[in-house]
Amino acid sequence: MKILVTVKLVPDTTADKRIDPATKQLVRSGVETVLNPFDEYAIEAGLQLKEKIGGDTTVTIVTMAPESGKEIVRKALAMGADDAIMISDPKAEGSDVWGTAYALAQAIKKNGFDLVLCGTQSTDSITGELPGALAEFLGVPGITHARKLEVEGTTVRAERETDNGYAKVTADLPLLVSVTKSMNTPRYPALKGIMGAKKKTIAIASLADSGVDKPVGHEGARTELIDLVSPPTRGKGEVFQAADAVAGATKIIEFLRERKLV
Amino acid sequence: MDFDLSDEQRAIQTLCREFARDEVKPRAEEMDRDAAFPYDLVKMMADLGLMGLPFPEKYGGAGADTVSYALAVMEIARADASTGITLAAHVSLGATPFYLFGTEAQKEKYLVPLARGEMLWGFGLTEPQAGSDAGGTRTRADLRDGAWTINGTKAFITNSGTDITGGTTITAVTGTDAKGRSEISNFIVPQATPGFTRAKKYRKMGWRASDTRELSFADAAIPEDHLLGERGKGLKQFLTILDGGRISVAALSVGLAMGAYDEALQYAKDRHQFGQPISKFQAIQFKLADMLMEIEHAKLMVLKAAWEKDNKRPYEMTASLAKLYSGEVSRRVVNEAVQIHGGYGFMDEYPVSRMYRDQKINEIGEGTNEVQRLVIARLMGL
Ligand SMILES: Cc1cc2nc3c(=O)[nH]c(=O)nc-3n(C[C@H](O)[C@H](O)[C@@H](O)COP(=O)(O)OP(=O)(O)OC[C@H]3O[C@@H](n4cnc5c(N)ncnc54)[C@H](O)[C@@H]3O)c2cc1C
Ligand SMILES: Cc1cc2nc3c(=O)[nH]c(=O)nc-3n(C[C@H](O)[C@H](O)[C@H](O)COP(=O)(O)OP(=O)(O)OC[C@H]3O[C@@H](n4cnc5c(N)ncnc54)[C@H](O)[C@@H]3O)c2cc1C
Numbered sequence: 001m002k003i004l005v006t007v008k009l010v011p012d013t014t015a016d017k018r019i020d021p022a023t024k025q026l027v028r029s030g031v032e033t034v035l036n037p038f039d040e041y042a043i044e045a046g047l048q049l050k051e052k053i054g055g056d057t058t059v060t061i062v063t064m065a066p067e068s069g070k071e072i073v074r075k076a077l078a079m080g081a082d083d084a085i086m087i088s089d090p091k092a093e094g095s096d097v098w099g100t101a102y103a104l105a106q107a108i109k110k111n112g113f114d115l116v117l118c119g120t121q122s123t124d125s126i127t128g129e130l131p132g133a134l135a136e137f138l139g140v141p142g143i144t145h146a147r148k149l150e151v152e153g154t155t156v157r158a159e160r161e162t163d164n165g166y167a168k169v170t171a172d173l174p175l176l177v178s179v180t181k182s183m184n185t186p187r188y189p190a191l192k193g194i195m196g197a198k199k200k201t202i203a204i205a206s207l208a209d210s211g212v213d214k215p216v217g218h219e220g221a222r223t224e225l226i227d228l229v230s231p232p233t234r235g236k237g238e239v240f241q242a243a244d245a246v247a248g249a250t251k252i253i254e255f256l257r258e259r260k261l262v
Numbered sequence: 263m264d265f266d267l268s269d270e271q272r273a274i275q276t277l278c279r280e281f282a283r284d285e286v287k288p289r290a291e292e293m294d295r296d297a298a299f300p301y302d303l304v305k306m307m308a309d310l311g312l313m314g315l316p317f318p319e320k321y322g323g324a325g326a327d328t329v330s331y332a333l334a335v336m337e338i339a340r341a342d343a344s345t346g347i348t349l350a351a352h353v354s355l356g357a358t359p360f361y362l363f364g365t366e367a368q369k370e371k372y373l374v375p376l377a378r379g380e381m382l383w384g385f386g387l388t389e390p391q392a393g394s395d396a397g398g399t400r401t402r403a404d405l406r407d408g409a410w411t412i413n414g415t416k417a418f419i420t421n422s423g424t425d426i427t428g429g430t431t432i433t434a435v436t437g438t439d440a441k442g443r444s445e446i447s448n449f450i451v452p453q454a455t456p457g458f459t460r461a462k463k464y465r466k467m468g469w470r471a472s473d474t475r476e477l478s479f480a481d482a483a484i485p486e487d488h489l490l491g492e493r494g495k496g497l498k499q500f501l502t503i504l505d506g507g508r509i510s511v512a513a514l515s516v517g518l519a520m521g522a523y524d525e526a527l528q529y530a531k532d533r534h535q536f537g538q539p540i541s542k543f544q545a546i547q548f549k550l551a552d553m554l555m556e557i558e559h560a561k562l563m564v565l566k567a568a569w570e571k572d573n574k575r576p577y578e579m580t581a582s583l584a585k586l587y588s589g590e591v592s593r594r595v596v597n598e599a600v601q602i603h604g605g606y607g608f609m610d611e612y613p614v615s616r617m618y619r620d621q622k623i624n625e626i627g628e629g630t631n632e633v634q635r636l637v638i639a640r641l642m643g644l
Contacts, residue, residue, distance in 0.1 A: 071269050078273060188281055191311025191324035194273045 001057045001151075001173075003046045004108055005117045006134065007076055008036040009069040010124045017124075024225045026124055033072050038119030040079075040186035042179040046117050047080045047187070049151055058082045060111065064092055064103055070202055077197040078189030084200075085111060089207040092216055096223045097129045099216030104130075105137030107210035113138075115156070116176040120145055131178040142176040143169055147183050267329070274315075274330040278337035281310065282345075290342035293471035294616050297463065299424055300471060303345055308379020312338075313352055317361055321369055322377035328506075328568040332513040336561070339517025340524070343620035344471035346514050351420040351472075352376070354510040355385030355503065359431050359448065363491035363499050372428070372450065384422030384430030386477055387500050390415055394633045396433070397497055401479065403434035403449055408486050410449060412458075412479040423460035423475040429453045430477060433496045446496035450488040457482035468620035505578050507628050508585035509571065512564045515588035515624040519557045522592075522599035522617045526550065529603055529612075540602070549598045557595060560588040579641045586634040589624040596621045 011017060011031040018027045035043075046059040061076045061084035063069070073084050087107055095103065108116060116138065121128040135142025147166060148159040154173045159166045161180055189197075207216065214220060238255075242248030256262045267275065286303060293300055307313055316331045317323025331353065339346030360373040375381050392398035401414025412434055416422075422430050429452040437445040451458055461476040491499050527550060530541035540546050563584035570577035599614045600607035607614045625631045 071272070074269065075273065075276075188277055188310055189273065190309065191274065191277075191315060191326060194270060194277065195319075195325055197273070198270060 001049075001053060001055070001114045002112055003049060003057065003059045003115045003117060004062050004111065004113045005039070005042050005046045005059060005076070005081065006104060006119075006130075007039040007043065007061050007063045007073070008119070008122045008124075009033050009063060009065040009072050010036045010122055013037055013123045019228050021228075024228050033069055035072060035075055036119055036122045036124075038121055038123065038181070040119075041181055041183055042117040042119050043076050043079055043081060044184045044186040045149055045177075045179045046115075048184065049115075049149070050080075053151065060085060062104060062108060062111075063087070064095070064100055064107075067204055070204075073202055074197045074200075075189055077200045077202070078193040079187055080189075080193055082200065084202040085210075086202055086204050087207065087210050087212075088204050089217075091207055091219070094218035094221060095216045096221040097127055097133055098222045099220050101130055101133035101137055102214065102220075103207060103210060103212045103216050105134055106212045107205065108134075108138060110211045114173045114175075115151070116140075116174075118176065118178040120178045120180050131176060135176040138174075138176060140174045140176055141171045142178070143171060144178045145180050146177050147180050149177055149179070149183065267333075270326070271330045271333060274326060275333040275337060277310065278312070278334045279340075281306070282337050282341035286338060286345050287341035290344075290471075290613065291611070291616065293342070293344060295470075295610070297465075297470040299473050300345060300348075301425065304348065304379065304382070304426070307338075307349060312349060313379030314357065314377025315353060317357065317373065317377045321361065322374040328509060328571045329565055332509055332564050332568040335510055335513035336517035336520065336564075339514045340521040342471070343514065343518050343617070344469050346517055347469055347472045348382075348421060350510040350514055351385070352379075352382055354507040356383035356421055356431075358503055358506060359385065359490060359499065362502065363448070368450070368490065375428070381426050381428040382421040382424055382473075383428055384419045384477075385503070386416035386419045386422070386430045386432035388417050388419070390417045390476075393417075394630060396500065397444065397446065399433050399435055399444065399446055399497075401432065401434040403436050403447065405436075405486065409483045410486060410488060412449065412451065412482045412484065414479050416477040416479075418464070418474055419477055420472060420474050422473065422477055423463065424473045427453055427473075429455075431490055432477075432479075433500055436493060436496075439494065445494045447493045448490040448496040448499055449484060450490050451479070451482065451484055452488075455482045455484055468616075468623055470619075504628060505581060506571065508581040509564060509567050509577075511624065511628045512560070512567070512581070512584040512588040515585075515592040515621075516557060516561050516564055518617055518621060518624065519553070519560065519588070519592045519595040522596045522614055523550070523553045523557055525612070525614050525617075526553065526599040526602040529606075533604075546602060549602060553595045553598055556591040560584065560591045563587055579638070582629075582634055582637045582641065585629065586631055586638065589631060589634075592621050592624045 011028055012034050015031045020027050050057045050059050059081040061081050064087040067088040087103055118131040131144055143158045145161045146158040147161050150157045156175055157170045159168055240251045311324040314323035315326050319325045335350050338349055357376040376383055387396050403410045403412045432449055433446050435444045436447040439445045457480045459478050464474050530546050531539050533540045567577050567580040567584045570580055596618045600618050603614050606612050
C-alpha cells in the first residue's frame with residue numbers, strides 16, 4: 001500500500017512572526033523553518049499504519065517548498081518515512097490554495113497512491129482548506145478532521161471530529177484523510193532514524209517534472225490578498241476587589257451571566 | 263575552517279533539545295526535591311538511542327560522533343544536570359571501558375546491553391582515601407583458585423546502585439611492579455557477586471536525582487576472565503577513559519550554564535522594577551552579555567575537543583582546558599543567573615536555585631580544578 005503524507009514547511013512556531021506590509025507575505029528570513037507541527041500527526045498516523053499493515057507498505061512525504069528546506073524534510077524521514085518528493089520551483093512561489101492543491105495533486109497522481117494523509121491546518125497561513133481542495137483534485141473522497149483511523153484491506157473506517165462529538169464514517173481506498181492532534185502522539189526521530197535518514201531519497205521535482213500543466217504560483221493564483229489587518233489590541237480587563245471567595249465567585253457568575261456566557 | 267554542524271549533528275541536537283524541553287525540564291524540580299532517579303527518562307533515552315550514541319551499530323550503538331555526543335549532553339543538562347550526568351556517566355564511564363578495552367566476548371555480553379540502554383554500569387576509581395590521587399587505590403584483588411577475590415571500598419560511584427545497574431568496573435591493586443609501585447588492574451564486578459554490596463544513596467547538595475553510592479567488597483569473588491584489559495594496565499586505562507570523560511563533563515557544564523542563561527534572560531524580560539523590565543538596566547544587560555560570551559567560548563572549546571577526538575587528533579590538552587574552563591564558567595553563570603532573579607532565585611520553585619546547587623560538582627568531579635591545572639601543566643611539559 002502506498003501512503004503519501006503532505007507536509008508543509010513553516011516558520012518556527014515559537015518565533016515572533018511579522019507580515020511585510022508591502023508584499024503581504026510572511027517574513028521568512030531570519031526565522032528557522034520547521035515541519036508544520038500539525039503534519040507530524042499525519043506522519044505518525046502513516047507510520048503506525050505501515051507498522052500495522054506491514055508488507056510492502058511505504059510512507060512517502062510530499063511537500064511543495066523551496067529546495068533549501070530539504071534538511072527539514074529529512075526529519076520526517078528520520079521519524080521513519082521511506083522517501084520524499086519535493087516540488088521545488090521558483091514558479092511555485094505565491095501559490096494560493098488552488099495552486100498548491102493542484103500542484104500537489106499532480107505530483108501525487110504521478111507517483112501513485114492508495115491513501116493520502118494531511119494535517120488539518122498549517123501554522124502559518126492556517127486556511128485549513130488544502131485537504132479538501134486536494135481530495136477534489138485527486139478525485140477521491142476526503143475524510144477531514146479524523147481522530148481515529150483504521151484500514152482493513154481496502155476499507156477505511158474513521159472517526160471525524162465534529163462540534164459536538166464525532167461521526168463514524170467508512171470509505172474505500174483510494175482516499176484522503178486529514179488527521180487531528182487527538183489521533184496520536186508523534187514519535188521523536190530516534191538516533192537510528194537520524195543516522196539512517198541520510199541514505200533515503202528526497203526527490204526534487206520541478207513543476208514540469210510533477211506534471212503541473214497549468215500556471216500556479218503568482219501567475220496562476222485565483223485569489224488575491226487585498227489587505228491584512230492586525231487584530232484590535234485587547235482593552236484592559238475589569239478588576240473586581242472581592243471581600244471573600246463567595247463574593248468573588250458571585251461577581252464572576254454575574255459577569256458571565258450578563259454576557260450570556262453561562 | 264567550517265563551523266557548520268553536519269545535518270546529522272544538527273538533527274541530533276534538535277532531537278535532544280526537544281526531548282529535554284518536553285520530557286525532562288518539566289520534571290526536574292520534582293526529581294530534585296524527591297531525589298528520585300528517573301527510570302522512565304532513562305528508558306526514553308534508551309529508546310531514542312542516546313544511551314549508546316557514540317558506539318558502533320554492531321555493538322548496539324547509534325554510530326554517531328563525539329561532536330553529536332557533546333551536543334546531546336549539553337541539551338539534556340540544559341534542562342536537568344542530574345539526567346545529564348546519568349547519561350554522560352553511562353556513556354563515558356560505564357560503557358566506554360568495554361568498548362576500548364573489552365574482548366569481543368565482553369563487548370557482546372556488556373557493551374551491547376549498555377549501548378541499548380537496557381542496563382547501567384558504574385565506574386569505580388575513587389576511594390575514601392584515594393581521590394585526586396587515584397593511584398593510591400587500596401582496594402585489592404588476589405587471584406586464588408582461578409578467581410579474583412576483591413576487598414576494599416569505593417566512594418561516590420555514579421549509576422552504581424539503580425534497579426537496572428548491571429555492575430561496576432573497578433580499579434584494584436593486583437601486586438607490585440619491579441619498582442615497588444602498586445600494580446593496578448581493572449575488574450568487571452557484576453551486581454550479584456557475593457560479598458559486593460552497595461550502600462544507600464548519598465544525600466547530596468546537587469545532582470540529587472542521579473545515583474551515587476559507596477561500594478564495599480568483602481571477599482567478593484569474580485571469575486578470572488572478569489579482568490578488563492591487560493593485568494597491570496588498570497590505571498593507564500582509567501586515565502584514557504578520563505581523557506574522553508572530560509569532554510563529556512565539559513559539555514555537562516556548558517549545558518548547565520546554557521540552562522541558567524535561558525532562565526535569567528527570560529526572567530530579566532519578565533520582571534519589572536522601577537516601571538520597566540529589569541532587562542532594560544544596563545547592569546543586567548552587561549551580566550547577560552558576559553554570560554553569553556563565556557558560554558559561547560566554553561562551548562567552542564568543548565566542540566573543538568570533540569572534533570579533535572573525532573578526527574583522531576591529540577585532544578587531551580583541549581579537553582582538559584575545556585573541562586576546567588567550562589566548570590568555572592558554569593559557576594560564574596549560575597551565580598549571575600541567581601543574582602538576576604533576586605530573592606526569587608533563592609527559592610526552590612525557580613530552576614536557577616537548583617542549577618546553583620548542581621553546579622559545584624562540575625569543578626570537582628572527574629578531576630578537580632586544581633588537578634585539571636596539574637594535568638594541563640604536565641601536558642605543557644612542565
Ligand atoms: C498572509 C497570507 C494570506 C494568504 N491568503 C490566502 C488566500 O486568501 N487565499 C488563498 O488561496 N491563499 C492564501 N495564501 C496562501 C495559501 O494559504 C498557501 O499558499 C497554501 O499553501 C495553503 O496552505 P495553508 O497553509 O493554508 O494550508 P492548510 O490548508 O492550513 O494546511 C492543511 C494541510 O495541507 C498540507 N499542506 C499545506 N500546504 C502544503 C504544501 N505547500 N506542501 C505540502 N502540503 C501542504 C499540510 O498537510 C497541512 O497540514 C495566503 C498566504 C499568506 C502567507
Ligand atoms: C556526585 C559525585 C559523583 C562522582 N562519581 C564518581 C564516579 O562515578 N566514579 C569515580 O571513580 N569517582 C566519582 N566521583 C569522585 C570524584 O571524581 C572525586 O571526588 C574527585 O576526583 C576528587 O577527589 P576527592 O573527593 O577525594 O578530593 P581530594 O582528592 O581529597 O581533594 C581535596 C582537595 O585537595 C585538592 N588537591 C588534591 N590533590 C592536590 C594536588 N596534588 N595539588 C593541589 N590540590 C590538590 C583538590 O583539588 C581538592 O580541592 C564522584 C564524586 C561526586 C561528588
